[in-house]
Amino acid sequence: MNVRLGSEVANATDDVIVSINPADGSVAGTVEATSPAELDAVVERAWTAFRSSGWPTLLPHRRALLLQKVADGLAAQKESLAQLQMADNGKPLGECRGMVDSAIGTFRYYAGVCETIETDVTPRRGDYLSFTLLEPFGVVAAITPWNSPIMNDATKVAPALAAGNAVILKPSEDSPLLAPELARIALAAGLPEGLLQVVQGRGPEIGSALVAHPGVRMISFTGGTATGRAIGRVAGERLVPAALELGGKSPHIVFADADLDHAVAAVVAGIFGSAGQSCVAGSRLFIEASIYDDVLARVVVRTKSLRVAPPDAPGVEVGPLASFHHRDRVHRFVERAREEGGRILCGGAAPAGDEFDAGAYYLPTVIDRLGPEALTCQEEAFGPVLVALPFGDEQDLIAQANGTAFGLACGIWSDNFKRCWRVGRALEAGSVWVNTYKQSVTSTPFGGFKSSGLGREKGIDGLRLYAQVKSMYFGLHEQPLEVAR
């Protein structure tokens, strides 16, 4: 048997993937890899399930019952799923519990959407009744990253099933353990066999084979922008829709008139939660010039006080990064900031101490004195790294804040309502948080402007993403129809 550790060893003949616990380097679990040769059978099974299970024609309120049962199954195993996710990708246990809650809420929400979503009876322009229907695509590929497995899996699987599709889920090989659990729970809840299958393996192998497979009719992807572009190219060539939720370099903005205690707390939580491994992490801090030194000093003090610890330690605030190779990538990013002239105000290294030696830990890092054009102000670190920049007036702020390829999210702290409105409208971002940060609920659309993605997940439109509109005309005329002109 050939064995592979996360994505650190690439070998196309490997058939077992070992998930390494980044807290201590131990083995969290193993899964069988799917070979590209097996993919045809997986896709065939999905189509068979789609065509023969009755799922796509099941009345939506009956699909809703099943989705509720999946939510019940997740709820019944919340603690073990949270523990598994903690071992799989190193997130603090409290965050992992929150992710399972989010997944449960997502299944319940899409059960509700099934019950309530409406289509249109369109204005008549002739002797007929015209209306729209939502039809599933058939087989949908859902490709998810390693940072929040169960939550991201649910964000795609629940609405795709709610719309009547069969789903093939491909998790990251760095966090492969949760997706099979979700599939097992769904099956136990009564989802017909084959409607939710999981394929495992490296993205460039099994992931790209899935994207290119002629039996896959729609692709939903969350991950890095470079991978998203590659998937978008293939989807464009194949003319299948692709929903892409990609990276960000989100500006978090503090004006001088803000409630600074709240702002500073949110800035620190907004970047260092999940050890910065969040697409909406507020990784660029913009502080109005008149309060720059004061606010930055407070951010640094608070950052230094964060409790970096193993993910199950009491009071842990920052756990390890999801993998050792990712920790090294984050460190290279910080080294590059140093070379670009950045001043490291705290962090910039792995923490010292026996409890950290075997894990993929990295200290929360704050950097300033970089120009907005520096590569490290433009590219995503996807780790616990915050760059601080001063701004003068609103125009200067908006030019700087919009000056990256990304447009996922932003935060604005100010007590001036009209300013929040102006700046919020001017910023190129899919989500704008005013006097709050990183709220992201299943009932509100989520997605990016510019290179942060295409399409909107969550909300009622999160179901429409997985459906195609069919227009129907029912003739009402008593007389033979004239040829349309």
Ligand code: NDP
């Ligand atoms: P990727 O975009 O490479 O991975 C995301 C998912 O896509 C994984 O399941 C991966 O599989 C799969 N994948 C990789 N290549 C392909 C491909 N050619 N075709 C189909 N699927 C593929 O992210 P990384 O893990 O490499 O992280 C790189 C950067 O992306 C991060 O540093 C961060 O900047 C960003 N990122 C953004 C996320 C977000 O939430 N928006 C989440 C994760 C990363 P596998 O892992 O098995 O190779």
